[in-house]
Amino acid sequence: MQKEIENQGSLLDGKGELREAGYAKTLLLHYDRSDIKASKLRIKEWDYYLIHNQQHAVALTVADNSYMGLISVSFIDFTQPWFRTASILKAFPLGKLGLPNTSEHGNVVYDDKRIKLSFLHRDGGRELTCSMKNFVKRKNFYCSFTLEDEPEDSMVIATPFKENRKAFYYNQKINCMRANGHVVYGHQKYSFDRDDSFAVLDWGRGVWPYKNTWYWGSASGMAGGKPFGFNIGYGFGDTSAATENMLFYEGKAHKLDEVAFHIPMKGKRFDYMAPWTFTSNDQRFEMAFQPIIDRCDYTTAGIISSDQHQVFGRFNGEAVLDDGRKI
Numbered sequence: 001m002q003k004e005i006e007n008q009g010s011l012l013d014g015k016g017e018l019r020e021a022g023y024a025k026t027l028l029l030h031y032d033r034s035d036i037k038a039s040k041l042r043i044k045e046w047d048y049y050l051i052h053n054q055q056h057a058v059a060l061t062v063a064d065n066s067y068m069g070l071i072s073v074s075f076i077d078f079t080q081p082w083f084r085t086a087s088i089l090k091a092f093p094l095g096k097l098g099l100p101n102t103s104e105h106g107n108v109v110y111d112d113k114r115i116k117l118s119f120l121h122r123d124g125g126r127e128l129t130c131s132m133k134n135f136v137k138r139k140n141f142y143c144s145f146t147l148e149d150e151p152e153d154s155m156v157i158a159t160p161f162k163e164n165r166k167a168f169y170y171n172q173k174i175n176c177m178r179a180n181g182h183v184v185y186g187h188q189k190y191s192f193d194r195d196d197s198f199a200v201l202d203w204g205r206g207v208w209p210y211k212n213t214w215y216w217g218s219a220s221g222m223a224g225g226k227p228f229g230f231n232i233g234y235g236f237g238d239t240s241a242a243t244e245n246m247l248f249y250e251g252k253a254h255k256l257d258e259v260a261f262h263i264p265m266k267g268k269r270f271d272y273m274a275p276w277t278f279t280s281n282d283q284r285f286e287m288a289f290q291p292i293i294d295r296c297d298y299t300t301a302g303i304i305s306s307d308q309h310q311v312f313g314r315f316n317g318e319a320v321l322d323d324g325r326k327i
Helices: none
Strands: 022-024 043-052 056-064 068-077 082-091 108-111 115-122 125-136 139-148 155-161 164-185 188-192 198-207 215-223 226-234 246-249 252-255 259-262 276-280 285-301 304-319
Touching: 043 139, 043 164, 056 115, 056 139, 068 115, 068 125, 068 285, 082 125, 082 285, 125 164, 164 215, 164 226, 164 246, 198 215, 215 259, 226 259
Parallel strands: none
Antiparallel strands: 022 155, 043 056, 043 198, 056 068, 068 082, 108 115, 115 125, 125 139, 139 164, 155 164, 164 188, 164 198, 215 226, 226 246, 246 252, 259 276, 276 285, 285 304
């Protein structure tokens, strides 16, 4: 079952519970932090951008997780391969980072002695800039990007949690935005051209239970000369109303049912750098994935921790659109 949300309205009702579970192709439901009835320490808000081409990628994150704020910058080289990540933790921001209630307007700006980072809305697109001193090994980092040609459709999902009616996950993924800009790392400059560079926005707001595991996959690029991408994922919340699996072709969304990640094992541990496969229960998404690099990151603050493996690589396979066309 894939329930589509079709009408605008508030995300939460008067009790602070999710008013409607399901998926949409735009932000029809309106998030307002003041509507939340759960503990203020449980609120999570983040904006994450990934900008990439075939050679390099930049990941920029501003997250206000109430008990901990995270400002993070990653630069990834697929040709070597290697990555560098620098993160700044802020204790108990509790909404003070000022993340907007919507991705459609409002700016995100963070500025301290070490880093200046901004996500701005401009006419016809978005502007991302970041300047960070002593990024890694005393090398400074700077990037500037313009994101344009935002697709008409995006993946939007409102997910409840069975164990807590006041917990929810409201998320949007915008794939296949064209990216143009550059990075300066140390004394080296890296260019990103809109002809072969893309960006994805992962915009999330919610209240989660204490312990969670989440599988997420994303791709943006070209297939047959047309913009093509997808968002896939599972394992997070009660997805009985809808999953976050969706294809994007020429700016339009095509909904998938369930997609499974087949991550190889080595003994009792995941072998993230061995080849993966992906399958779907509706036979509309069959992919092989060849990893290039695992951007692993473990962050801990007392009894709070995050252990993530963000594996970058190349997909090869077949996806089927709503009308039966195979990509």
